[in-house]
Amino acid sequence: MSPPLMVRFHGGAAGAWRVTRMHALAGAPLPAVARLAVEESADPSPVAGIAWSLRGSTGNLRYTSRVEANSLAMRQQGLARPDARRAALIPIRKNAAWWALAQDERRAILEEESRHIAIGMDYLPAIARRLHHCRELGEPFDFLTWFEYAPEHEPAFDEMLERLRAQREWHFVEREVDIRLVRDAA
Amino acid sequence: MSPPLMVRFHGGAAGAWRVTRMHALAGAPLPAVARLAVEESADPSPVAGIAWSLRGSTGNLRYTSRVEANSLAMRQQGLARPDARRAALIPIRKNAAWWALAQDERRAILEEESRHIAIGMDYLPAIARRLHHCRELGEPFDFLTWFEYAPEHEPAFDEMLERLRAQREWHFVEREVDIRLVRDAA
Numbered sequence: 001m002s003p004p005l006m007v008r009f010h011g012g013a014a015g016a017w018r019v020t021r022m023h024a025l026a027g028a029p030l031p032a033v034a035r036l037a038v039e040e041s042a043d044p045s046p047v048a049g050i051a052w053s054l055r056g057s058t059g060n061l062r063y064t065s066r067v068e069a070n071s072l073a074m075r076q077q078g079l080a081r082p083d084a085r086r087a088a089l090i091p092i093r094k095n096a097a098w099w100a101l102a103q104d105e106r107r108a109i110l111e112e113e114s115r116h117i118a119i120g121m122d123y124l125p126a127i128a129r130r131l132h133h134c135r136e137l138g139e140p141f142d143f144l145t146w147f148e149y150a151p152e153h154e155p156a157f158d159e160m161l162e163r164l165r166a167q168r169e170w171h172f173v174e175r176e177v178d179i180r181l182v183r184d185a186a
Numbered sequence: 187m188s189p190p191l192m193v194r195f196h197g198g199a200a201g202a203w204r205v206t207r208m209h210a211l212a213g214a215p216l217p218a219v220a221r222l223a224v225e226e227s228a229d230p231s232p233v234a235g236i237a238w239s240l241r242g243s244t245g246n247l248r249y250t251s252r253v254e255a256n257s258l259a260m261r262q263q264g265l266a267r268p269d270a271r272r273a274a275l276i277p278i279r280k281n282a283a284w285w286a287l288a289q290d291e292r293r294a295i296l297e298e299e300s301r302h303i304a305i306g307m308d309y310l311p312a313i314a315r316r317l318h319h320c321r322e323l324g325e326p327f328d329f330l331t332w333f334e335y336a337p338e339h340e341p342a343f344d345e346m347l348e349r350l351r352a353q354r355e356w357h358f359v360e361r362e363v364d365i366r367l368v369r370d371a372a
Contacts, residue, residue, distance in 0.1 A: 003282075004321060004322045004324070006322075006324060057322035057323075057324075059321065059322050060285045060286075060287075060292075060321075061288050061289050062248070062289060063289055064288055064289055065288050065289060065290040065291075066287075066288040066290060066291050068288070069288045096189075099246045100246075101246075101252075102247050102250055102251050102252040102254070102255045103247050103248060103249055103250055103251060103293075104251040104252060105251075105252050106246075107289075133322055135190060135245065135246075136190045136192075136243035136245050136319055136322065136323070137243075137322070137323070138190070138192060138243075
């Protein structure tokens with residue numbers, strides 16, 4: 001477990017990732033942009049032509065048990081694999097009812113009922129994932145989840161999202177934007 | 187459950203709270219200051235004579251179950267009670283081993299073993315408390331806990347801290363500063 005890493009996602013005219021689609025599934029969309037830059041620096045430098053900027057911090061496990069964490073660690077792969085030329089950034093905000101729940105209530109909905117962790121596990125190692133928290137940073141979203149995969153795994157990625165979004169956990173999602181990206185050949 | 191509130195604690199020459207004692211129980215101390223200002227504004231204004239500034243955000247329950255949350259809600263009182271003229275600010279940082287634990291492991295140490303929530307409950311409503319998270323803000327501490335109580339409850343407060351610090355949860359605390367405060371008569 002590394003120390004928290006602050007990551008900034010800049011939507012605009014520059015960046016390594018070309019935006020192929022932006023779709024608001026719930027709540028307000030984000031302004032359309034051509035490219036996305038991902039910046040992991042704690043001390044951000046100015047980026048030209050930014051339309052919007054979202055930031056979030058990696059952090060400790062909030063719901064995952066030791067047994068689940070060990071299963072994930074055995075299967076998952078890191079970011080920046082050479083063949084993972086597709087990505088998705090999915091910012092999500094959950095509603096006040098979700099955040100008013102106690103820890104055991106949220107865990108019960110997220111996993112015992114909605115199988116969030118188990119569904120994600122079904123798509124490892126093809127779909128790599130990093131979660132960033134931003135609710136307590138005063139940001140417009142609660143989470144920014146970043147996914148990376150090879151082009152041939154995009155159908156599997158879509159299937160995973162469809163399964164997750166059909167669960168009761170998603171009744172608590174009040175804003176969700178699905179941003180698809182392609183890394184240009186070097 | 188209110189939305190997250192960013193709170194700044196400014197140690198220096200100004201502020202409603204007079205510092206009576208600063209004691210580092212683990213790790214580096216904080217520079218000695220005469221007064222503490224507590225600022226709840228999201229848009230902070232400059233404060234004169236600041237020696238150090240810590241910030242944290244209130245947030246959702248991380249470990250507390252529904253049963254525990256209901257018991258707490260029945261007993262606890264809010265901040266700023268007229269007779270609560272004493273306060274303590276206790277910044278804490280836990281070590282890497284704590285943050286590498288999964289959610290079920292941290293809960294088991296915090297409550298099933300160390301009775302953190304139950305011990306705090308024993309001192310309600312006398313000791314009012316608000317927890318601020320700052321690990322993911324890039325701050326030097328992980329938590330800032332703020333306590334308020336009437337002068338006659340300071341021995342009970344000391345007893346509560348002694349009980350908590352004797353638990354195994356505290357083996358994971360690598361930095362802790364105990365700052366005691368008095369609110370001057372208006």
